[in-house]
Amino acid sequence: MTLRLWFACAALACTASLALGQPAPTDSDPLAQAIAAELDAWTIADEPTIHGARIALPERLQEFYARRGFRPAWNNARNAEQLHRALAESYEEGLDSKDYHLPLLSELSTQITGGAASDALRAQYDVLLTDALLRLAYHLSFGKVDPQTFDAQWNYGRTLASMDVSRKVEEALAAEDIYQRVETLKPTHSLYTGLQRELARYRAAAETPTATIAPGPTLRPGDSDARVPLLRARLIASGDLEQTTATDSLDYDAALEAAVRSFQARMGLTSDGVIGAGTIAELNVPIADRIRQLRVNLDRGRVLLQDLPDEFVVVNIAAYTVYFVRGQQIVWQSRAQVGKPYRRTPIFRSEISYVVLNPTWTVPPGIIEQDILPAAQRDPATITRKGLRVIDAQGQEVDPASVDWSRYRGGHIPYTLRQDPGPANALGRVKLMFANPYFVYLHDTPSQALFDRSDRAFSSGCVRVERALELTELVLDDPEHWSAASIATVVEQGELRNVTLKKNVPVLLAYWTAWVDPQGRMNFRRDIYGQDAKWAQALEARFAVRARPLFQPGR
Numbered sequence: 107m108t109l110r111l112w113f114a115c116a117a118l119a120c121t122a123s124l125a126l127g128q129p130a131p132t133d134s135d136p137l138a139q140a141i142a143a144e145l146d147a148w149t150i151a152d153e154p155t156i157h158g159a160r161i162a163l164p165e166r167l168q169e170f171y172a173r174r175g176f177r178p179a180w181n182n183a184r185n186a187e188q189l190h191r192a193l194a195e196s197y198e199e200g201l202d203s204k205d206y207h208l209p210l211l212s213e214l215s216t217q218i219t220g221g222a223a224s225d226a227l228r229a230q231y232d233v234l235l236t237d238a239l240l241r242l243a244y245h246l247s248f249g250k251v252d253p254q255t256f257d258a259q260w261n262y263g264r265t266l267a268s269m270d271v272s273r274k275v276e277e278a279l280a281a282e283d284i285y286q287r288v289e290t291l292k293p294t295h296s297l298y299t300g301l302q303r304e305l306a307r308y309r310a311a312a313e314t315p316t317a318t319i320a321p322g323p324t325l326r327p328g329d330s331d332a333r334v335p336l337l338r339a340r341l342i343a344s345g346d347l348e349q350t351t352a353t354d355s356l357d358y359d360a361a362l363e364a365a366v367r368s369f370q371a372r373m374g375l376t377s378d379g380v381i382g383a384g385t386i387a388e389l390n391v392p393i394a395d396r397i398r399q400l401r402v403n404l405d406r407g408r409v410l411l412q413d414l415p416d417e418f419v420v421v422n423i424a425a426y427t428v429y430f431v432r433g434q435q436i437v438w439q440s441r442a443q444v445g446k447p448y449r450r451t452p453i454f455r456s457e458i459s460y461v462v463l464n465p466t467w468t469v470p471p472g473i474i475e476q477d478i479l480p481a482a483q484r485d486p487a488t489i490t491r492k493g494l495r496v497i498d499a500q501g502q503e504v505d506p507a508s509v510d511w512s513r514y515r516g517g518h519i520p521y522t523l524r525q526d527p528g529p530a531n532a533l534g535r536v537k538l539m540f541a542n543p544y545f546v547y548l549h550d551t552p553s554q555a556l557f558d559r560s561d562r563a564f565s566s567g568c569v570r571v572e573r574a575l576e577l578t579e580l581v582l583d584d585p586e587h588w589s590a591a592s593i594a595t596v597v598e599q600g601e602l603r604n605v606t607l608k609k610n611v612p613v614l615l616a617y618w619t620a621w622v623d624p625q626g627r628m629n630f631r632r633d634i635y636g637q638d639a640k641w642a643q644a645l646e647a648r649f650a651v652r653a654r655p656l657f658q659p660g661r
Contacts, residue, residue, distance in 0.1 A: 140229035188285035200401035246291040249409035259452040293411040300622030325381035418612040443570035456540040457610040464527035471517030550574035
């Protein structure tokens with residue numbers, strides 16, 4: 107061991123040992139010396155490894171062992187057995203036990219049990235166990251994937267920067283309840299536990315292969331088709347249809363129609379019982395892809411479902427749905443329209459602080475650049491036809507025809523484009539405001555007919571909310587002054603009104619493509635923004651610790 111590392115670690119270890127009530131280290135313990143030598147070797151390694159296994163948290167391990175005088179942590183066989191069990195069961199969380207060195211740990215354990223292991227091998231086994239515990243605890247607490255690495259807008263992240271990891275591990279070792287402490291790190295939200303149950307069910311179902319349903323003419327109730335028996339078998343397997351004796355019938359009967367409608371609703375399709383190309387495509391999604399979706403959304407759950415407030419608004423972008431949640435109960439929900447795939451609604455967290463009744467709409471730079479300006483350069487009258495007024499820097503209204511729009515190339519122009527309040531206003535009758543740098547908020551819309559579409563990615567990034575005035579009443583939470591009737595009165599008057607909330611309400615713009623609904627039904631949605639594939643790739647990649655704290659408004 108290098109003298110510099112030894113003196114630094116020894117000083118830290120003595121101080122920590124007294125605080126933890128442990129004896130100071132001695133040079134006479136050969137296993138402690140072997141552990142110190144193993145850690146010392148990392149100081150000159152490009153990447154610390156043990157038997158080819160990469161060490162993910164070397165600094166935390168060095169701190170932990172220095173504080174305990176380099177004594178082995180896993181001499182108690184019960185603790186090691188409990189950890190092995192927790193590592194093996196990580197599979198049930200959609201994780202991979204190889205991420206936690208389990209095959210290597212099992213091999214080393216066998217060698218040590220045989221009694222011929224050297225102190226160096228025992229030291230390596232001890233350090234690997236600790237690294238495995240830290241890895242698993244990290245993944246269960248924070249998620250394996252760092253979503254900010256592929257989505258810079260993300261601000262949900264939590265880190266272990268402020269945690270005394272060494273003390274937590276020491277307490278668990280002393281209490282001999284490693285397994286139970288690992289269990290407590292898992293999210294307890296029903297959204298997470300529901301996905302966990304479904305993962306087990308889908309993995310079991312994967313053991314029975316199913317045939318692909320061939321494309322063909324659209325099927326309607328009352329039709330007869332050779333594909334019906336296979337369709338019936340797929341819906342029995344998915345749980346939408348009860349097992350019947352008439353599995354060979356070619357008739358599309360009433361029971362099958364009800365099952366098709368159930369399946370379509372769970373997939374976010376129009377629930378009309380008509381089996382076209384879209385329904386066939388969803389029925390034919392390989393079960394391996396569904397398992398991947400479940401694993402991805404479980405990891406999202408480990409990022410999102412820790413430390414939730416008691417009351418909040420959440421937008422599920424992939425489901426085109428807005429929810430108001432109290433405790434773990436959805437007390438209100440509504441359909442939503444979200445950003446187009448090339449103008450995505452960002453994924454982030456903030457707090458609703460006020461609402462605007464009868465809002466004006468000031469066109470943001472992005473829409474000016476991409477929509478308004480190209481049209482105005484062809485015909486300035488398009489600005490007036492859109493119901494917009496052109497306001498100059500002095501606050502005076504300008505005739506759009508008097509402006510040379512060809513001079514401008516970006517969205518930042520020396521004019522404000524504004525739409526007055528009214529039923530035709532792009533924001534409808536209300537907008538709910540929260541701090542963010544993306545000019546994004548929740549709002550009403552005159553485009554009510556679009557809520558009837560199954561795919562609702564129509565906006566330029568904001569979230570259009572059906573029945574937005576109901577959500578306004580909920581977030582204001584002031585029945586004495588802001589009942590449904592009083593809100594309606596102000597809206598009918600048509601005058602702009604800003605109303606500050608008595609208490610800010612957290613809002614989470616999230617992205618879920620798989621979840622179990624309150625009725626216990628498994629729901630899947632299409633990955634409209636291509637997030638699942640990227641998350642799945644990162645889930646399979648080797649583990650890297652989040653090094654930076656992330657900005658979290660209002661927290």
